[in-house]
Amino acid sequence: xxxxxxxxxxxxxxxxxxxxxxxxxxxxxxxxxxxxxxxxxxxxxxxxxxxxxxxxxxxxxxxxxxxxxxxxxxxxxxxxxxxxxxxxxxxxxxxxxxxxxxxxxxxxxxxxxxxxxxxxxxxxxxxxxxxxxxxxxxxxxxxxxxxxxxxxxxxxxxxxxxxxxxxxxxxxxxxxxxxxxxxxxxxxxxxxxxxxxxxxxxxxxxxxxxxxxxxxxxxxxxxxxxxxxxx
Numbered sequence: 001x002x003x004x005x006x007x008x009x010x011x012x013x014x015x016x017x018x019x020x021x022x023x024x025x026x027x028x029x030x031x032x033x034x035x036x037x038x039x040x041x042x043x044x045x046x047x048x049x050x051x052x053x054x055x056x057x058x059x060x061x062x063x064x065x066x067x068x069x070x071x072x073x074x075x076x077x078x079x080x081x082x083x084x085x086x087x088x089x090x091x092x093x094x095x096x097x098x099x100x101x102x103x104x105x106x107x108x109x110x111x112x113x114x115x116x117x118x119x120x121x122x123x124x125x126x127x128x129x130x131x132x133x134x135x136x137x138x139x140x141x142x143x144x145x146x147x148x149x150x151x152x153x154x155x156x157x158x159x160x161x162x163x164x165x166x167x168x169x170x171x172x173x174x175x176x177x178x179x180x181x182x183x184x185x186x187x188x189x190x191x192x193x194x195x196x197x198x199x200x201x202x203x204x205x206x207x208x209x210x211x212x213x214x215x216x217x218x219x220x221x222x223x224x225x226x227x228x229x230x231x
Contacts, residue, residue, distance in 0.1 A: 009218040015077035016217060020210030023073030025203045027066035032182065032198070034062055052111040056104040060097055067096025081221055083156055091148040099145040103137060130183070131176040138175030142167035157220040166216035170209040177205035 039055055046054045071092030075085035125133070146167035153160035181201025185194050 009222060012077070012081065012218050012221070013211075013214040016074070016214035017207055017210040019073040019077035020070070020213070021203050021207040023070040024066075024206030024209070025199060026073075027069030028178065028202050028206075029199060030069065031059075031062045031066050032185065034065065035059060038062075049112055052108055056108040059104050060100045063096045063100030064093050066100075067093035070096070081156070083152065087152045088149065091152050092145075095145040095148040098148070099141040102141050102144055130179060134176040134179040135172045138171030138173070139168050141175070142169075142171030145171070153220065158223050160220065162216055162220060163213075166213045167209075170212035173212060174205040174209035177201050177208065181205070 035058075038058060042054050042058055043051050068089065071089035072085075074092060075083075075088045078088060079085065143164040146163050150160045150163050153163055178201065181198040184201070185198040
């Protein structure tokens with residue numbers, strides 16, 4: 001079923017960028033606030049390897065909150081195209097959970113492999129390496145987040161597999177900004193300036209991801225090719 005580009009390409013692009021920017025600000029920002037309140041409580045009540053695993057499970061569960069918020073924002077942006085909101089929101093939630101699960105693997109594995117009582121090693125890699133690693137995580141996690149959405153898009157657009165590339169590129173650019181925002185908050189604590197800086201970084205990350213994805217999306221939905229069930 002071909003979608004309708006009501007409002008034109010520029011209208012869809014504008015809606016998509018705004019939906020991602022403010023959706024991530026609310027969704028990812030909400031996850032950060034919930035994590036700040038809940039993770040210390042989990043670590044106080046559960047120690048050792050079980051505590052690390054419980055923290056990972058909690059963060060993956062909180063990822064569904066981000067997916068729900070962002071999914072609703074994106075569904076509103078897609079509303080004029082005729083793409084159904086329900087399947088899109090569910091796909092975004094599931095994709096977010098899978099992406100968070102991947103993102104929690106490195107830190108959880110390091111924590112589990114550390115000897116009991118051993119302090120974390122140093123200050124970690126330099127900022128430039130941290131940002132490079134963040135870009136690499138975005139490059140991998142982006143397509144995982146988008147994979148379930150592709151199953152929805154295949155009903156509306158030819159070659160929907162290009163959505164995986166859109167998310168890989170978008171999150172490779174956006175994830176370093178997310179890491180900058182989270183690190184600022186972690187280093188400076190819940191001060192007004194740190195919260196404002198972290199929020200600005202997340203808002204900008206959402207806008208950057210939305211701009212890259214949106215450029216692909218308008219092409220996908222305005223293509224004159226027949227819709228195929230294959231990706």
